[in-house]
Amino acid sequence: xxxRFTADGQKVSLLGYGAMRLATVDGKHANGWAAGSxxxxxxxxxxxxxxxxxxxxxxxxxxxxxxxxxxxxERRLGEALTKSGYARKDYFIATKLSNFAPRQYPLDxxxxxxxxxxxxxxxDYVDFYLLHAIGNGGFETFSKRYLENGALDWCCEQREKRxxxxxxxxxxxxxxxxxxxxENHDKYKWDFCQxxxxxxxxxxxxxxxxxxxxxxxxxxxxxxxxxxVVIMEPLLGGRLARYNWALAHELKPRxxxxxxxxxxxxxxxxxxxxxxxxxxxxxNSDITENLTTFSPLKPCGGEELTxxxxxxxxxxxxxxxxxxxxxxxxxxxxxxxxxxxxxxKNTLLANKTKMSAKESLSLYRKAIPNGLRRADRCTxxxxxxxxxxQQIDIPKEIAEIDRxxxxxxxxxxx
Amino acid sequence: MKASRLIVPFVALVFLSAxxxxxxxxxxxxxxxxxxxFPAILAKAWVIFAAIAVITLLFGRFFCRAMCPxxxxxxxxxxxxxxxxxxxRVCTRLSETVTQRAVRWTVFAAAVLCIALxxxxxxxxxxxxxxxxxxxxxxxxxxxxxxxxxxxxxxVAVATFATxxxxxxxxxxxxxxxxxxxxxxLFNLVARFSWRKDSVIRSCGNCRRCFPQxxxxxxxxxxxxxxxxxxxxxxxxxxxxxxxxxGFADVSLPGSPERKLSVLPPGAGKREDxxxxxxxxxxxxxxxxxxxxxASVTLTHFGQPEMDFRFGHCVLDCTRCSEVCPxxxxxxxxxxxxxxxxxxxAIWRKDLCIRTAEGVSCTACERKCPxxxxxxxxxxPVVDAxxxxxxxxxxxxxxxxxxxxxAVEGLETQRWTAPSxxxxxxxxxxxxxxxxxxxxxxxxxxxxx
Numbered sequence: 119x120x121x122r123f124t125a126d127g128q129k130v131s132l133l134g135y136g137a138m139r140l141a142t143v144d145g146k147h148a149n150g151w152a153a154g155s156x157x158x159x160x161x162x163x164x165x166x167x168x169x170x171x172x173x174x175x176x177x178x179x180x181x182x183x184x185x186x187x188x189x190x191x192e193r194r195l196g197e198a199l200t201k202s203g204y205a206r207k208d209y210f211i212a213t214k215l216s217n218f219a220p221r222q223y224p225l226d227x228x229x230x231x232x233x234x235x236x237x238x239x240x241x242d243y244v245d246f247y248l249l250h251a252i253g254n255g256g257f258e259t260f261s262k263r264y265l266e267n268g269a270l271d272w273c274c275e276q277r278e279k280r281x282x283x284x285x286x287x288x289x290x291x292x293x294x295x296x297x298x299x300x301e302n303h304d305k306y307k308w309d310f311c312q313x314x315x316x317x318x319x320x321x322x323x324x325x326x327x328x329x330x331x332x333x334x335x336x337x338x339x340x341x342x343x344x345x346x347v348v349i350m351e352p353l354l355g356g357r358l359a360r361y362n363w364a365l366a367h368e369l370k371p372r373x374x375x376x377x378x379x380x381x382x383x384x385x386x387x388x389x390x391x392x393x394x395x396x397x398x399x400x401x402n403s404d405i406t407e408n409l410t411t412f413s414p415l416k417p418c419g420g421e422e423l424t425x426x427x428x429x430x431x432x433x434x435x436x437x438x439x440x441x442x443x444x445x446x447x448x449x450x451x452x453x454x455x456x457x458x459x460x461x462x463k464n465t466l467l468a469n470k471t472k473m474s475a476k477e478s479l480s481l482y483r484k485a486i487p488n489g490l491r492r493a494d495r496c497t498x499x500x501x502x503x504x505x506x507x508q509q510i511d512i513p514k515e516i517a518e519i520d521r522x523x524x525x526x527x528x529x530x531x532x
Numbered sequence: 533m534k535a536s537r538l539i540v541p542f543v544a545l546v547f548l549s550a551x552x553x554x555x556x557x558x559x560x561x562x563x564x565x566x567x568x569x570f571p572a573i574l575a576k577a578w579v580i581f582a583a584i585a586v587i588t589l590l591f592g593r594f595f596c597r598a599m600c601p602x603x604x605x606x607x608x609x610x611x612x613x614x615x616x617x618x619x620x621r622v623c624t625r626l627s628e629t630v631t632q633r634a635v636r637w638t639v640f641a642a643a644v645l646c647i648a649l650x651x652x653x654x655x656x657x658x659x660x661x662x663x664x665x666x667x668x669x670x671x672x673x674x675x676x677x678x679x680x681x682x683x684x685x686x687x688v689a690v691a692t693f694a695t696x697x698x699x700x701x702x703x704x705x706x707x708x709x710x711x712x713x714x715x716x717x718l719f720n721l722v723a724r725f726s727w728r729k730d731s732v733i734r735s736c737g738n739c740r741r742c743f744p745q746x747x748x749x750x751x752x753x754x755x756x757x758x759x760x761x762x763x764x765x766x767x768x769x770x771x772x773x774x775x776x777x778x779g780f781a782d783v784s785l786p787g788s789p790e791r792k793l794s795v796l797p798p799g800a801g802k803r804e805d806x807x808x809x810x811x812x813x814x815x816x817x818x819x820x821x822x823x824x825x826x827a828s829v830t831l832t833h834f835g836q837p838e839m840d841f842r843f844g845h846c847v848l849d850c851t852r853c854s855e856v857c858p859x860x861x862x863x864x865x866x867x868x869x870x871x872x873x874x875x876x877x878a879i880w881r882k883d884l885c886i887r888t889a890e891g892v893s894c895t896a897c898e899r900k901c902p903x904x905x906x907x908x909x910x911x912x913p914v915v916d917a918x919x920x921x922x923x924x925x926x927x928x929x930x931x932x933x934x935x936x937x938x939a940v941e942g943l944e945t946q947r948w949t950a951p952s953x954x955x956x957x958x959x960x961x962x963x964x965x966x967x968x969x970x971x972x973x974x975x976x977x978x979x980x981x
Contacts (some may be wrong), residue, residue: 138777189776219775445778452931453783483675489843490783494929497886497894505774517899524847524902531821531850532867 119176120415122393124284124346125309128245130210130394132387133412134179134348135172137195138186138444139398140165160187160194168405169198175409178209179394181348182239183250184231185216185446192238200240211239212246212348214288215273217263218254218505228269232276246348247273247282248312251446252299253291255504260295274306284309288350290507293331303343310393311340312348314507316358317385317426318433319351326440327509337389346393349386353397355442357433358382363470364432372425380411385426387415438464439515440508447502447512455491456502456512462486463519475529482523493520543598544607551601551661554856555668559819565858567599568661569715573647574809574859585722592723596709596716602660602667602694603709606701613702628711636717643714650804652861653834656811657690658714663697665813666690666835669827678823678843686827686835687814785842786936793942795839795876795922797825798846799854799862802945809861810836816853816862822846824924825853839875839940841924846875848902848923865948873948876922876940878906878915884937887911897926897938906938913938 120132144158169180180199182191192213199209213235217228236242249270252260264270276282286308289296299308314323315333323330340347353359359379369381386395399405418426441460450456462485466478473481486492493516502512547564554561565571572580587594596603628636639658646655656662669687672678697708709716793803797816800806812835817825822844825837837853839846851870854862865873878897886892888911897913898906905919906926915938922940930936 185776187777188779222775448777449774449779449781451774451781453781455780480675483677487676488783489677490785491780494900494925495783495896495931496899497892497896497931498899499892499894501774520900527822527847528849531847531852 119409119413120387121176122346122390124393125344128210130179131177131412132392132394132415133177133383133408134181134212134394134396135169135177136350136396136398137180137182137191139400140187140191140194141168141400160190162194162197164402165194166198166201168399168402169195170202171402171405172399172409173202173204173209175405176413177409179212179246179396180209181212181246181396183214183216184235184238185214185218185250192235196239196241206241210245211241212248213239213244214248214250215264215269216250217269218250220262223262223267225267225269225272228267228272243281243283245283246310247276247285249273249287251290251507252287253289253293253295254507256292257294257298259504260292260298270306286310286312286345286348288312288348289336290314291329291509293329296331296336300339300343303345308343308345310346310348312350312396313337313340314351315347315349315386315392316352316354316382317423318354318358318430320385320430321427322430322434325434329509337391341391347389347391348393349395351442352386352395353379353382354440355444357438357442357464360468362433362436362468364436365429368425368429368432372422377407379407381426381429383408383411384416384418385423387412388417388423436467438467439510441510442508444507446505446507451499451501452495452497453491454493454495454516455486455488456516458486458491459493459516459519460510460512463515463522475526479523479526479530482526493517493523496520540594540598544604547599548601548604548608551664552668555665555815555818556671557674557819559852559856562815562819562856562858565661565813565815565856568659568858569595569600569718570647570655570659570661570811571813571858574652574655574811574861576860588719588722589726591728592726593716593719596706596713596719600660600709600715602664602697603706605664605698606706606708609698609702610705632711636711639712640714640717650808651832652808652810652859653812653828653832653836656813656835659811659813660708660713660715662811662813662835663690663694665815665818666827667694667698669814669818673818673823684827684829686812686829690835784933786930786932787934788840788842789927789935789939791939791941793944794828794830794833795924795940795942796946797837797839797853797862798870798873798875798946798948799851799857799865800875800946801863803942806861807833807836809859810857811859811861812836813858815856815858819852819856820844821852822850824928839924839942841928841936841940845924845928846922848921869948872921873946874921874943875946876924876942877917877920878922878924878926878938878940880913880915880938881935882912882937884932884935885913886932886937887913889932894931896929896931900925900929 141161142158313336319333439460443457496516498513550564643658824844826840827835854865905916926938
């Protein structure tokens with residue numbers, strides 16, 4: 119296992135565990151996998167074994183949030199870590215202040231959320247604490263969630279008391295929030311920062327959406343200020359790991375044995391200021407595969423980086439929807455399975471040969487078996503949009519997919 | 533002798549499998565349904581009718597033995613239970629009691645009357661082919677789209693009746709064919725003059741083993757899931773405040789709105805013509821790829837198809853139901869005619885709409901309308917009545933529960949144009965269109981638009 123160090127000399131594994139895509143007893147993961155979300159129970163037995171295996175393999179960074187997996191993630195992770203047999207000092211816990219709903223804005227609610235995190239995680243301190251998804255919903259929301267209510271100052275106090283060991287933030291959305299944090303670095307002394315980084319977002323995040331910042335820019339700004347970087351979405355919610363003819367065409371000939379996921383991890387690990395790379399490992403095979411990739415991690419050479427840039431361009435030319443299946447948009451108040459609908463379109467685009475209307479329709483019906491959760495049920499209420507960290511205009515995409523489905527029907531029923 | 537022994541089972545197998553396949557969604561085989569007796573009469577397909585008559589004059593009740601799906605199924609059932617001593621014959625010379633004869637002729641008279649007076653739905657209850665169709669309706673659709681809620685009383689009652697017929701046949705031979713079936717009575721009449729009647733009669737032998745021990749008082753029972761039950765169990769979706777990620781909000785099927793006139797499949801044309809010709813065999817219901825047809829449970833139209841938009845809506849380019857209809861109740865439409873076919877009109881119900889009731893900015897109906905006939909103006913979905921085809925897309929997607937807030941009303945006479953030659957099928961002005969105009973003007977007055 120490759121390790122990196124924080125400013126205060128803590129040894130952190132380059133592979134981190136993200137507790138957002140926990141396996142459920144029905145074989146999916148709680149935050150949506152290829153076939154969308156699952157409402158089934160999380161498979162605690164399996165998770166305990168997986169966490170133990172990761173600790174055995176040298177992984178010591180575990181990332182969660184009060185919002186993940188319908189609010190189950192912290193409690194489940196707390197149990198798995200306690201039962202692993204490892205001492206508290208052997209691993210780091212990262213969790214977040216996920217006060218997204220307006221009624222959670224007051225400081226008392228934030229204090230309550232933090233206290234619950236400690237309780238669920240069965241600990242009396244948090245190693246890494248993050249302001250969750252700053253910039254989501256614009257600077258105004260950021261200000262309401264952390265500045266006006268004094269939550270950020272309170273977090274700093276907790277850091278003084280060593281209840282929070284490292285304070286940072288995760289960033290999506292409005293660049294103003296990021297810029298504000300950088301300008302006030304002297305005051306708040308960020309210990310780390312979590313950003314979305316992978317070989318697509320490195321130079322093309324802005325292309326995908328005007329309001330995004332390229333990961334290259336974020337990384338360089340943070341490195342200049344000597345703030346270590348934690349990476350989320352190294353695989354774009356699995357889009358850089360699942361079969362995709364554009365990526366396979368570019369990368370497989372170079373190394374037929376390497377999985378697409380390995381390329382993506384190696385890209386992130388190439389950059390020295392990266393502290394850890396988070397991966398939501400749902401299946402046991404993900405864990406074995408990742409441990410092999412990271413023990414030790416082989417950085418990419420210059421030519422390989424060029425190949426990855428070509429792969430990124432090839433992927434973008436497919437015009438897939440930048441949905442990472444994070445499920446922040448869920449639950450949709452009208453019951454739609456948003457991630458499954460968006461993923462469906464990406465699956466269609468991932469194949470080089472075009473599917474027939476009949477096949478596409480059957481794939482769609484299989485991907486979302488309940489007719490009441492499909493694209494045609496969208497009311498266009500737009501309540502999902504503020505939650506999307508990728509700034510996708512969800513109702514617009516869904517309306518387009520629905521039109522596509524109607525087209526398939528017209529053709530298939532002819 | 534030997535040839536007929538091979539020919540009859542072979543032809544029977546072909547007909548049974550083809551008819552069954554047609555009901556299970558192989559719509560290209562639906563033409564075999566048109567070769568059945570009742571459909572041939574109702575469709576006025578006299579060539580087919582004459583062919584059946586010739587076959588009967590030559591070989592007696594060949595039709596019953598090798599072409600009628602319900603008849604063949606009875607033989608199959610009997611053969612399974614009595615492989616050695618099978619009683620699979622259909623008789624042309626019956627030794628019957630006065631009561632049995634009375635029953636047979638009463639049923640025959642009833643069937644003739646139903647057809648003559650235009651009660652196609654009731655004629656269908658006596659037609660062996662239509663009964664077989666309802667039996668097959670119990671098999672769920674292969675794409676798993678429409679749930680078991682589709683099995684309403686009209687289907688389950690007749691399917692139960694069919695099960696009784698087949699069960700009785702398994703034990704005692706073709707009781708239905710010899711003692712009840714109106715088509716059988718007609719064939720018997722003709723078969724008395726048939727060329728090869730000797731062979732048929734000899735094979736019968738008048739053994740009386742097929743005689744019922746007790747009269748086959750087959751009465752349909754009600755164990756169906758009615759639409760009302762289905763509605764009663766539905767809950768309304770509740771939009772809760774989002775605190776955590778993932779999971780699902782509850783969803784429920786909407787109810788079927790009360791319609792002044794049911795919406796008929798596109799191609800039905802005039803209501804009375806459709807009701808006269810349709811025997812409710814369910815071939816269109818089973819073949820509708822959009823799953824927007826279901827059997828009516830009203831007494832006068834029992835089992836005849838009507839639109840039900842809970843599982844899907846009519847797709848503009850699709851003419852499947854008119855392609856498969858064996859009786860011509862659904863007039864065969866060309867693609868361009870179908871695209872212009874008006875089968876109903878959407879009516880918005882203010883009190884149910886979530887825009888007015890809950891203040892949600894929903895645009896589902898406007899977005900979904902395939903002809904752009906719905907415009908949300910100042911918070912009010914306005915239906916352009918001239919443009920609206922009645923496809924039910926808006927009703928299908930409306931999120932209001934327990935009833936959709938926009939619902940389609942059927943028309944007295946459907947209309948469509950063939951853009952190629954400009955001819956139109958336009959009926960006389962009718963009462964319903966006046967009702968609709970009244971509702972629309974009332975709504976407008978109420979909303980001051």
